[in-house]
Amino acid sequence: MDGPVLRAQGLAKEFRGFRAVDGVDLDVADGSVHALVGPNGAGKTTLFNLLTGFLKPSAGRILLGGRDLTGSRPEQVARLGVARSFQITSLFPQMTPREHLELALAGGTGLTWRFWRSHRLLDRFGDRAMELLDQVGLAGHAGTPAGTLAYGHKRALELALALALDPRVLLLDEPTAGMGAEDVERTVELVRKVRAGRTVVMVEHNMSVVSSLADRVTVLQSGRVLVEGPYAEIRHDPRVISAYLGDADAGH
Amino acid sequence: MILSRLARRPLLLAAGLVLALALPWMIYPPVALDMACWALFAAALDLLLGFTGLLSFGHAAFWGGSAYAAALIAVHSGLPFPVAALGGAVFAAVLALPIGYLSVRLRGIYFAMVTLAFAQMVYFVVNQWRDLTGGENGLQGVPRELFGLDLSDSFVFYYAALPLLLAGFVAVWRVVRSPFGRVLVSIRDNPARAQALGYPVERYKLLAFVLSAALSGLAGGLFALGHGFASLESVYWTTSGQAVMMVVLGGIGTLWGGVIGAGLVVELNDYLVTVGFDGIGIVTGTIFVIIVLVFRRGIWGTARDLLAARTGRRRPGEPGSGDTQDGAPARTPGVGTPV
Ligand SMILES: Nc1ncnc2c1ncn2[C@@H]1O[C@H](COP(=O)(O)OP(=O)(O)O)[C@@H](O)[C@H]1O
Numbered sequence: 001m002d003g004p005v006l007r008a009q010g011l012a013k014e015f016r017g018f019r020a021v022d023g024v025d026l027d028v029a030d031g032s033v034h035a036l037v038g039p040n041g042a043g044k045t046t047l048f049n050l051l052t053g054f055l056k057p058s059a060g061r062i063l064l065g066g067r068d069l070t071g072s073r074p075e076q077v078a079r080l081g082v083a084r085s086f087q088i089t090s091l092f093p094q095m096t097p098r099e100h101l102e103l104a105l106a107g108g109t110g111l112t113w114r115f116w117r118s119h120r121l122l123d124r125f126g127d128r129a130m131e132l133l134d135q136v137g138l139a140g141h142a143g144t145p146a147g148t149l150a151y152g153h154k155r156a157l158e159l160a161l162a163l164a165l166d167p168r169v170l171l172l173d174e175p176t177a178g179m180g181a182e183d184v185e186r187t188v189e190l191v192r193k194v195r196a197g198r199t200v201v202m203v204e205h206n207m208s209v210v211s212s213l214a215d216r217v218t219v220l221q222s223g224r225v226l227v228e229g230p231y232a233e234i235r236h237d238p239r240v241i242s243a244y245l246g247d248a249d250a251g252h
Numbered sequence: 253m254i255l256s257r258l259a260r261r262p263l264l265l266a267a268g269l270v271l272a273l274a275l276p277w278m279i280y281p282p283v284a285l286d287m288a289c290w291a292l293f294a295a296a297l298d299l300l301l302g303f304t305g306l307l308s309f310g311h312a313a314f315w316g317g318s319a320y321a322a323a324l325i326a327v328h329s330g331l332p333f334p335v336a337a338l339g340g341a342v343f344a345a346v347l348a349l350p351i352g353y354l355s356v357r358l359r360g361i362y363f364a365m366v367t368l369a370f371a372q373m374v375y376f377v378v379n380q381w382r383d384l385t386g387g388e389n390g391l392q393g394v395p396r397e398l399f400g401l402d403l404s405d406s407f408v409f410y411y412a413a414l415p416l417l418l419a420g421f422v423a424v425w426r427v428v429r430s431p432f433g434r435v436l437v438s439i440r441d442n443p444a445r446a447q448a449l450g451y452p453v454e455r456y457k458l459l460a461f462v463l464s465a466a467l468s469g470l471a472g473g474l475f476a477l478g479h480g481f482a483s484l485e486s487v488y489w490t491t492s493g494q495a496v497m498m499v500v501l502g503g504i505g506t507l508w509g510g511v512i513g514a515g516l517v518v519e520l521n522d523y524l525v526t527v528g529f530d531g532i533g534i535v536t537g538t539i540f541v542i543i544v545l546v547f548r549r550g551i552w553g554t555a556r557d558l559l560a561a562r563t564g565r566r567r568p569g570e571p572g573s574g575d576t577q578d579g580a581p582a583r584t585p586g587v588g589t590p591v
């Protein structure tokens with residue numbers, strides 16, 4: 001683990017006077033798994049939207065490697081190797097999982113500009129698509145329209161789509177939310193497997209997932225960084241316990 | 253069942269081809285030509301409306317702009333009519349580039365309004381530039397010929413123009429079923445996700461806009477050449493409205509629905525004109541409202557659904573088949589909104 005691959009400096013986002021993200025500094029070390037936790041409304045998803053270009057920051061900078069990402073468009077950010085999954089499942093309801101992945105894999109190739117060719121041109125990505133579907137346990141549903149998939153399968157497809165971009169930095173927004181124990185287990189295994197050669201930033205409420213995956217944890221509250229450190233340290237921090245872990249653990 | 257599905261497509265295609273060939277024998281040839289041209293216009297518009305999710309209310313600029321361009325080429329150069337028609341299509345594509353560039357970043361009703369505004373500017377220019385366009389009188393006396401052959405008989409012109417029109421339909425079909433078409437549908441259904449996958453959504457929309465305009469232009473150019481006359485009405489907003497109406501009647505996103513809608517509207521207009529009825533707008537408008545209310549997916553869309561229900565096939569992505577969590581993420585403002 002070297003220096004930071006992804007950095008936020010004084011990042012802020014204001015919605016009509018309300019500061020959802022309020023001066024966040026974040027250093028994500030290269031090759032690490034970095035968890036982002038905090039109560040609902042803390043600004044985690046907004047931070048992801050800023051990092052991936054879906055929102056323009058009101059203030060602050062975003063750096064990828066040495067490169068200034070501030071103000072880049074989402075598709076540019078994706079092309080530069082930062083892929084994300086969405087907290088609220090975001091798919092193409094009429095397309096099958098296989099078609100989703102073909103589209104994701106075709107992204108950088110230029111083939112998708114060829115309006116004069118048959119869409120069978122995308123068949124060349126079929127094998128890789130099936131591999132990825134197999135990885136997330138969706139091989140058996142490759143041909144089912146995504147709109148009709150079960151919730152857990154949609155989440156799995158969401159993850160496979162981000163992986164298909166073969167990103168340097170993978171941003172996962174609550175990848176296990178709403179999953180059954182078995183699917184959570186598989187997702188943890190998968191992240192453990194795909195983190196090789198990448199950096200993973202994940203928003204995660206499930207503390208056992210955080211403890212088993214994360215090298216570092218940043219706790220966000222009201223748009224600000226409350227505390228940052230290794231899981232073992234922050235879990236005993238009294239501020240964290242009162243802000244978040246206390247009431248979250250109470251449910252478990 | 254799979255066999256019957258496989259057999260259905262060539263059967264439908266053959267039936268369509270036979271109908272296209274027989275049309276001038278069945279109805280008054282100029283009306284047949286109108287139908288064929290409007291059908292291509294509707295299909296080209298559906299490429300944008302049904303497969304990209306953009307409601308253009310300014311396509312008269314491309315249909316009519318090409319009508320004038322093709323007519324001018326034919327009048328001043330005496331080139332064969334296919335060259336004039338293709339010239340018109342190229343003109344429409346070139347015109348679509350700046351209009352599309354400035355409007356594809358807008359969404360929904362804003363996109364419709366801005367395309368309408370641009371089309372009205374084109375109308376204004378055509379109306380004012382009398383020396384070139386003939387102003388309110390339109391551009392008359394447009395020759396139609398092919399290697400010395402006189403094609404001023406609508407019956408003959410229909411068959412001369414048919415290959416170009418059919419090529420236009422094949423082009424629309426090809427675009428929809430291309431890798432590019434796949435991206436368009438993904439943009440239509442979830443632009444934020446398409447962006448997250450690395451697709452520059454606006455550039456794809458722009459190319460779709462230009463292609464749609466070029467094919468609309470091909471149809472409009474042939475329409476003007478076939479009538480020997482480019483009319484001011486062809487660039488008027490009612491022309492855009494009529495094309496949208498045809499697509500909605502036939503079924504948005506069905507491609508062939510627009511063809512049916514065009515046949516219906518042209519036939520109805522012709523009938524009402526023949527019986528000397530004045531309130532054409534009222535009648536077509538009423539029928540439009542009824543069909544849209546009764547058959548929400550348009551004529552072709554409804555027929556296809558009924559057929560699918562009979563053969564027990566399910567169509568994905570219909571209301572009720574997905575859960576409410578689908579669609580664009582709830583909180584990503586700034587995605588595709590005007591900046
Ligand atoms: N587009 C938006 N407009 C206005 N307020 C927003 C918008 N997006 C998020 N917020 C607000 O910002 C705060 C942080 O939201 P979010 O980033 O989704 O939190 P988290 O993901 O940590 O639960 C919330 O109070 C939310 O209501």
Ligand SMILES: [Mg+2]
Nearest residue numbers: 044045046087
């Ligand atoms: Mg969130």
